[in-house]
Amino acid sequence: DIQLTQAPSALSASVGDRVTIACRTSQSVSNYLNWYQHKPGQAPKLLIYSASNLETGVPSRFSGAGSGTHFTLTISGLQPEDFASYYCQQSISFPRTFGQGTKLEIK
């Protein structure tokens, strides 16, 4: 199974900040890497697919980069609604696997 490790596991930031979350995979996944946002009591939401493609309707302050085994999700200009948990996920092989999550909290 491909293991995904996110860093950091938790992050405190302020509205307006730029934050970056890293995701490392245990073997190359090419660009088969997606990012999700999850708020308590809500369904997870797809933000970025294929490492760097913004899902329709997702604000442009979200961006993704990387390939192979190293990936990042960047939020430029944090908004109050962005405080949530974020997960990376690989879809190059089965089982589909997620990172352990990064909880983004208000400082």
Add this chain to the structure above:
Amino acid sequence: VQLVESGGALVEPGGSLRLSCVVSGAPMRNFVMNWVRQAPGKGLEWIADLRNGATTYHYADAVRGRFTISRDNAKNSVYLQMTSLRADDTALYYCVSTVLAIVPRFDHWGQGTMVSVSS
């Protein structure tokens, strides 16, 4: 596209349960259907998927041999039959669709249905 799960309940260890998910807004035949779960205080865990032809499926090791995913395109529904349930199956179970694309991704999610396994 909207997905609505049902069937979650409190069940004793060793028991069985069947979850259902109804898809609306688009023909389900266009999607690969998945189940993803989240145990209390834990992260997301993919557990099963089923292709449109209903003959190609995959399972996570944690549920293989105990859970069965199935679908009825005519009813726009997908199911998860769960047997030999254990305490560590306690989780919120999400029904998730994947549009056919070069890089698969979990496009649409339901709100989840809660399964609790306890005596």
